[in-house]
Amino acid sequence: MVAALVFDVFGTVVDWRGSLIRELKNFVPDPAAFADRWRGEYKPSMDRVRSGALPWTNLDGLHRESLDRLLGNTQRDEATRDHIVRAWHRLSPWPDSVAGLTRLKKRYIIATLSNGNVALLVNMAKNAGLPWDTIFSAELFRHYKPDPEVYRGAVALLGVPADQVMMVAAHNSDLVAAQREGLRAAFVARPTEHGPGQKTDLRAEHAFDYAVTSMEGLAEKLGC
Amino acid sequence: MVAALVFDVFGTVVDWRGSLIRELKNFVPDPAAFADRWRGEYKPSMDRVRSGALPWTNLDGLHRESLDRLLGNTQRDEATRDHIVRAWHRLSPWPDSVAGLTRLKKRYIIATLSNGNVALLVNMAKNAGLPWDTIFSAELFRHYKPDPEVYRGAVALLGVPADQVMMVAAHNSDLVAAQREGLRAAFVARPTEHGPGQKTDLRAEHAFDYAVTSMEGLAEKLGC
Numbered sequence: 001m002v003a004a005l006v007f008d009v010f011g012t013v014v015d016w017r018g019s020l021i022r023e024l025k026n027f028v029p030d031p032a033a034f035a036d037r038w039r040g041e042y043k044p045s046m047d048r049v050r051s052g053a054l055p056w057t058n059l060d061g062l063h064r065e066s067l068d069r070l071l072g073n074t075q076r077d078e079a080t081r082d083h084i085v086r087a088w089h090r091l092s093p094w095p096d097s098v099a100g101l102t103r104l105k106k107r108y109i110i111a112t113l114s115n116g117n118v119a120l121l122v123n124m125a126k127n128a129g130l131p132w133d134t135i136f137s138a139e140l141f142r143h144y145k146p147d148p149e150v151y152r153g154a155v156a157l158l159g160v161p162a163d164q165v166m167m168v169a170a171h172n173s174d175l176v177a178a179q180r181e182g183l184r185a186a187f188v189a190r191p192t193e194h195g196p197g198q199k200t201d202l203r204a205e206h207a208f209d210y211a212v213t214s215m216e217g218l219a220e221k222l223g224c
Numbered sequence: 225m226v227a228a229l230v231f232d233v234f235g236t237v238v239d240w241r242g243s244l245i246r247e248l249k250n251f252v253p254d255p256a257a258f259a260d261r262w263r264g265e266y267k268p269s270m271d272r273v274r275s276g277a278l279p280w281t282n283l284d285g286l287h288r289e290s291l292d293r294l295l296g297n298t299q300r301d302e303a304t305r306d307h308i309v310r311a312w313h314r315l316s317p318w319p320d321s322v323a324g325l326t327r328l329k330k331r332y333i334i335a336t337l338s339n340g341n342v343a344l345l346v347n348m349a350k351n352a353g354l355p356w357d358t359i360f361s362a363e364l365f366r367h368y369k370p371d372p373e374v375y376r377g378a379v380a381l382l383g384v385p386a387d388q389v390m391m392v393a394a395h396n397s398d399l400v401a402a403q404r405e406g407l408r409a410a411f412v413a414r415p416t417e418h419g420p421g422q423k424t425d426l427r428a429e430h431a432f433d434y435a436v437t438s439m440e441g442l443a444e445k446l447g448c
Binding site: 117121139140 | 333335341342345347349350356358359363364382384
């Protein structure tokens with residue numbers, strides 16, 4: 001029996017790369033390359049928090065820090081840099097996300113479980129029409145996925161046993177970390193998250209409860 | 225400019241007393257008196273957490289502890305006691321709440337800011353159709369209102385200046401505490417929250433930004 005579904009967001013629910021490329025067009029000469037380099041800073045920046053090299057910093061803060069590094073001293077003012085950082089608040093959903101989540105919400109609690117900060121996820125939901133019941137974020141636990149504190153924290157707030165919570169993600173590593181904490185797991189393939197040449201996470205590489213190719217496919221499997 | 229509205233829930237959005245009386249009918253001889261005695265334990269139990277006499281305990285935990293005290297050793301089994309505690313997850317909204325919140329949500333971020341725990345508030349929202357963008361709870365901050373940490377915590381997660389956040393409540397003390405942290409304040413009169421003989425919180429007793437008699441009235445004032 002599953003009571004709640006918790007969702008990875010970047011890549012799983014929204015197309016961060018396509019959205020950033022559109023947003024960056026007016027600001028940098030090669031927006032696809034810039035989007036990939038910016039996203040390339042994501043894991044290293046969270047690792048600096050994880051290791052203690054950086055004090056707790058939310059994802060808006062990490063995005064701003066890495067954007068400043070990538071832009072260097074090009075003449076971009078504060079307001080423009082803020083606008084670009086907030087492109088992450090305006091990411092567009094994959095075409096099946098809103099319809100699938102709307103179906104799933106009728107029967108299950110649906111919540112984010114994302115490394116994005118709360119404001120980013122709330123603004124994104126309002127902008128994109130994502131019908132979350134609530135927002136769970138790394139920011140609430142001051143740990144980034146895949147630290148176990150994030151999965152444990154969400155389960156504790158939901159007030160149900162871990163095996164009544166299902167993690168939904170397009171990333172094998174996120175699901176493996178969730179399973180290690182006793183959650184169920186559903187893989188949603190997003191084979192163009194990283195663009196046309198994607199090599200990783202093309203399919204479920206472990207024994208997950210479900211492996212589907214869209215949120216509507218997940219709703220189907222879960223009887224919604 | 226207001227970006228987000230955060231709402232007290234018990235009494236402001238839902239009719240806890242009327243709902244509890246209906247739920248308690250099958251279990252105790254005088255459900256109105258029992259509801260009032262149970263609610264009477266609410267502030268003392270949070271004070272025990274505040275003083276450190278009790279370690280952090282969420283509201284489901286405090287409700288269970290006070291229910292056990294009130295029931296004493298009457299023959300109520302675990303499952304029945306759990307069912308009664310979860311009556312707080314099933315409270316009904318005031319007649320204007322869903323319509324008013326739905327209007328307000330079109331223009332503002334709307335979130336709870338309640339002493340209820342996250343699971344209680346999520347379950348209540350699904351049961352009653354309350355369209356929150358997200359759930360903020362004392363449980364996230366491990367402090368109960370009116371401790372300043374709760375208001376500050378919500379503002380920090382929203383990522384906007386405090387004066388862009390408006391607290392909405394039927395209780396003067398909650399709004400005064402919010403104003404002290406720089407939030408705006410809207411009073412919604414709920415003159416029968418405590419039953420027909422209510423003596424307190426019949427009207428706004430301080431200079432708040434708005435004083436209305438329903439959520440629809442608030443939507444009207446805020447141009448929704």
